[in-house]
Amino acid sequence: MALWLDALVAEIRAEMVANVWKVVATEGDEVADGDTLVILESMKMEIPVLAESAGTIAAMHVSEGDVVQEGDVIAVIE
Amino acid sequence: MTATAAAGGKVLVPKADDPRNPLTRLGQLFDADTVELITAEDDSGMLAAIGRIEGATSVAFCSDATIQGGAMGEAGCRVILVAYERALAEGCPVIGLWHSGGARLREGVVSLHAVGEVFAIMTRASGRVPQISVVLGPAAGGAAYGPALTDIVILGPEGRVFVTGPDVVRSVTGEDVDALRLGGPEPHGRRSGVVHVVAPTQEDAYGEARRLAALLGDQRTVGEVEDRDLSALLPESPKRAYDVHPIIDSLLDEGTSLELHPKWAPNVTTTLGRLGGRTVGVIANNPLRLGGCLDSASAEKAARFVRMCDAFGVPLVVVVDVPGYLPGVGQEWDGVVRRGAKLLHAFAEATVPRVTLVTRKAYGGAYIAMNSRSLGATRVFAWPGAEVAVMGAVAAVRILHRRRLAEVPADVRGEVEKELAIEHETLAGGLARAQEIGVIDEIVEPVRTRSVIAAAIAAAPATRGQHGNIPL
Numbered sequence: 001m002a003l004w005l006d007a008l009v010a011e012i013r014a015e016m017v018a019n020v021w022k023v024v025a026t027e028g029d030e031v032a033d034g035d036t037l038v039i040l041e042s043m044k045m046e047i048p049v050l051a052e053s054a055g056t057i058a059a060m061h062v063s064e065g066d067v068v069q070e071g072d073v074i075a076v077i078e
Numbered sequence: 079m080t081a082t083a084a085a086g087g088k089v090l091v092p093k094a095d096d097p098r099n100p101l102t103r104l105g106q107l108f109d110a111d112t113v114e115l116i117t118a119e120d121d122s123g124m125l126a127a128i129g130r131i132e133g134a135t136s137v138a139f140c141s142d143a144t145i146q147g148g149a150m151g152e153a154g155c156r157v158i159l160v161a162y163e164r165a166l167a168e169g170c171p172v173i174g175l176w177h178s179g180g181a182r183l184r185e186g187v188v189s190l191h192a193v194g195e196v197f198a199i200m201t202r203a204s205g206r207v208p209q210i211s212v213v214l215g216p217a218a219g220g221a222a223y224g225p226a227l228t229d230i231v232i233l234g235p236e237g238r239v240f241v242t243g244p245d246v247v248r249s250v251t252g253e254d255v256d257a258l259r260l261g262g263p264e265p266h267g268r269r270s271g272v273v274h275v276v277a278p279t280q281e282d283a284y285g286e287a288r289r290l291a292a293l294l295g296d297q298r299t300v301g302e303v304e305d306r307d308l309s310a311l312l313p314e315s316p317k318r319a320y321d322v323h324p325i326i327d328s329l330l331d332e333g334t335s336l337e338l339h340p341k342w343a344p345n346v347t348t349t350l351g352r353l354g355g356r357t358v359g360v361i362a363n364n365p366l367r368l369g370g371c372l373d374s375a376s377a378e379k380a381a382r383f384v385r386m387c388d389a390f391g392v393p394l395v396v397v398v399d400v401p402g403y404l405p406g407v408g409q410e411w412d413g414v415v416r417r418g419a420k421l422l423h424a425f426a427e428a429t430v431p432r433v434t435l436v437t438r439k440a441y442g443g444a445y446i447a448m449n450s451r452s453l454g455a456t457r458v459f460a461w462p463g464a465e466v467a468v469m470g471a472v473a474a475v476r477i478l479h480r481r482r483l484a485e486v487p488a489d490v491r492g493e494v495e496k497e498l499a500i501e502h503e504t505l506a507g508g509l510a511r512a513q514e515i516g517v518i519d520e521i522v523e524p525v526r527t528r529s530v531i532a533a534a535i536a537a538a539p540a541t542r543g544q545h546g547n548i549p550l
Contacts, residue, residue, distance in 0.1 A: 016406075042369055043402065044317065045319050046315070046318045050366075070406075
């Protein structure tokens with residue numbers, strides 16, 4: 001069961017502390033591998049966070065202006 | 079090839095149809111009809127051969143997983159020693175095909191001693207001949223450290239690498255984990271950095287080993303290079319992060335790039351490939367990951383790659399777009415000072431031709447670490463508009479003119495910052511100043527990048543470092 005879930009649900013997590021500058025995708029959107037989900041701002045750079053698999057956005061956990069810590073879940077793709 | 083030696087009083091059963099047959103596996107690695115055994119087919123649990131890979135000589139040995147799960151005893155370890163002595167004599171790559179549970183339990187300390195001798199010869203050969211490991215099945219204990227001592231580890235789909243298997247882990251720590259999660263592609267490809275290349279199929283695993291043997295064993299010289307515009311691959315906004323892979327792939331000859339450690343410490347990329355036909359190693363910051371910052375893991379990854387390339391005489395191309403070292407408590411406690419120092423040491427020590435290209439920016443300590451002139455770069459190029467500085471100009475004036483800016487009304491502060499930044503750039507930074515003091519040799523148009531770098535490599539004397547390649 002656990003393995004089955006792993007295969008179908010992908011959590012996109014923040015790699016570093018950052019401000020959420022723009023939220024590009026919203027819940028319910030269909031995304032392809034490599035699509036931009038949100039754009040973070042850190043180290044004076046705009047860093048796109050990309051989908052690592054195709055699917056539907058099941059949850060978007062951040063909004064613009066939020067601060068994310070390393071490891072925080074940004075979005076869930078099913 | 080059909081000879082089946084009698085050993086230990088019993089005649090071995092032919093096992094030609096077993097996919098784990100070492101002869102079959104060696105046959106898949108080498109060019110067709112070039113395999114020549116250099117040790118006997120017996121029950122040692124190991125078999126060694128010499129042959130050709132894309133025409134160039136290579137030596138290989140393979141665990142015989144049909145005997146005691148490929149466990150390593152005294153005789154099997156002697157086969158590996160024979161393979162290494164031959165590779166050292168030929169000056170050619172040596173490839174290990176691993177499928178082994180580790181030292182033979184029944185032989186006791188004798189087998190431990192023999193495995194230790196394998197480690198010793200691997201270390202003696204380190205930096206002298208390229209060593210490539212392909213892990214095709216479980217590789218536990220001694221069979222895990224064997225590959226780990228070599229230059230490049232490829233993991234096949236059935237490959238599992240661990241010191242102690244799931245049963246021991248469960249009995250000692252209570253952790254319930256299977257072999258895949260303990261030592262499969264995900265933990266070693268992404269988390270531990272033990273594995274350089276994860277191959278989705280067995281055929282791919284042999285294919286990647288062949289490509290690497292050819293890249294390191296048959297490096298060739300720089301020939302004709304066609305130019306193409308690489309700057310078209312940069313985003314319009316200088317603040318926007320982007321994936322550096324298309325730039326590396328366009329910089330190298332088409333279809334030749336082979337990335338090592340693609341998922342581990344992905345904020346720096348380490349790629350082997352060819353430029354004008356010659357093997358080169360490319361190190362690049364990847365702004366898409368961690369903004370391209372250097373951190374402890376990526377510095378260590380790059381350092382090991384630099385030392386490997388230097389040991390085998392592979393020229394380096396360093397593609398720089400780095401905002402700095404990653405700040406944070408986690409980084410400091412993770413040893414970013416100690417592990418970052420490895421990269422400084424690796425570059426400063428390297429004697430191979432090494433060319434730096436600053437595409438957008440090189441700031442602070444990371445500027446120094448990315449093969450700067452001060453560390454002995456052969457040539458340093460920059461694209462027009464690139465920035466070389468201690469930090470971004472605006473960030474710098476915010477520190478240098480803190481008091482003055484505080485006195486300025488908030489609504490015009492941005493304007494004043496901009497003016498001060500321009501003034502600061504003319505005084506302290508800018509490419510012109512960097513050229514003046516000789517830390518940048520030449521501003522190159524992006525369309526000329528390939529030919530300029532190729533010419534710089536061709537013009538530098540071919541050298542190689544005289545050192546081993548410790549698995550940093």
